[in-house]
Amino acid sequence: MRFAVVIPFYQRDSGILSRALTSVFQQELPAGASLQVFIVDDSSPTPAAAEVELLPEVQRARVTLMRQPNGGPGAARNTGLDAVAEGGFDYVAFLDSDDFWAKDHLAEALALLERGYDFYFCDHLRTEDDITYFNRTERLRILRELRSEGVTVIDADLPILAFDRRILTSAYVETYLSQTSTIVVRQGFVQDLRFDTRLRNAGEDHMFWISLVMAGARTVVSWKCNVFCGQGVNIYFDAFDWTSTKVVDRIGYMLMFFQMVGRSFDLAPEDRATLGGMIRRYRRAYSYLFLRALLQRKKPSFALMWKLAAGDPALLPAMPWRFLSVLPNREAESKTW
Incomplete structure (x- = not known):
């Protein structure tokens, strides 16, 4: 089982990417699973290469570093997806360069995706907050308690729930559900799908997730918080x-x-x-x-x-x-x- 991890990079401070990469290489993957990291330096003021060079050789060998003229996070992710499309990967995980994962993030996503789902996301916490995104977002609190046609209960305690397209489309139209660094998706669904670069400052990821759901991606959601979001350069949050x-x-x-x-x-x-x-x-x-x-x-x-x-x-x-x-x-x- 092969994971591709796509990281767009544009930061002013050093050390941020190193934290993200540490969390990637600390993933506790099941036997037979592997990963390759695709970092796209979007003309960052602090070049990604400086931090990649600090990695041990065995980890550097699992990093593909690309650099491009500044085009925004959607364009950078598209460059990563173009590279991934040629590599025969099974799953694609997204990670913003100022975020980091819990050690079991990919393993838990894989366990659910291997049950026949295509699109996975989980809860996340911003490092300056004291409540997770799912807990402070009304529509996600409603989804947590939903038990109706179109909902499959996988774990009632966490919970882990699968939703049909009708339920998720309604929720996505109203609310931003899934932060980018929580996403793991079956590669076949993003072989040709790309982020819309016209939405440079907001909405490009939201549009991408709706497109996945509308394309028929079977979706499973975990209320476990496995992703932590830092405070680097962020086009969206910088605009508040x-x-x-x-x-x-x-x-x-x-x-x-x-x-x-x-x-x-x-x-x-x-x-x-x-x-x-x-x-x-x-x-x-x-x-x-x-x-x-x-x-x-x-x-x-x-x-x-x-x-x-x-x-x-x-x-x-x-x-x-x-x-x-x-x-x-x-x-x-x-x-x-």
Whole structure:
């Protein structure tokens, strides 16, 4: 059984990649299983090669290092997937360079995938938090207790549950369920599927996971926390500074993501209704934040604005009205962005 581990790399501080790689090479794999690591240096200010060279020779032999012009995390993962496609691997695991795994992460994923599932993810904890993502996310708390048609109970205590496409599609349209470093997927499902690089700052991984589910990937979810997320460079989380124009771009890319979901997939009527609500929310958010930035004499991305307007011609004419409608309740509304 062969694992490929894909790590996109763009960091300013040294030592971050070394921690991630330590967790990879400490994986307690079953007999006969092996792994190869594919690191894609996305023109990082701190080059990945410096930390790879510190590895023992036996570990360096299991690392394929590539470097490319900066294209963002989706483009870097795509380069890794292109390399993996030629290698005859059974499973692909994703790991962001500032994250790390528990020692049994891959073994536990493998045990479930070998039962006939294609797509696995588990809970995770950000190192600055005191509660895991699954425990603080309402939709995942609901899924944990769900016992209906379309749910298979594998372990009732943890729990470990498998969900059909209908349930997962509804959940993914509403909520970001699976952090990238928790994902292990059967390689055949990503032989040709790639991250959409148009969603550079947000949504590219969310789109990828929905695509997997819609393609028929049988999905199993563990509520065990086997992944820990650090505090390196993160395009998405770096864009939560409300004083920065980066937050305008993040919201713009989220709007683009939801619009792309609507154009790309045949959704059930109730899911399309949910999606419509998300699009309306992010139209309001983007309009408010874009015009606020201009009033503060800051310069948000006009290139992104024109891309959004091209697919949503009513966006620009309605911006002033949406700005004024958000203004009185901006603090309450911003909590949903």
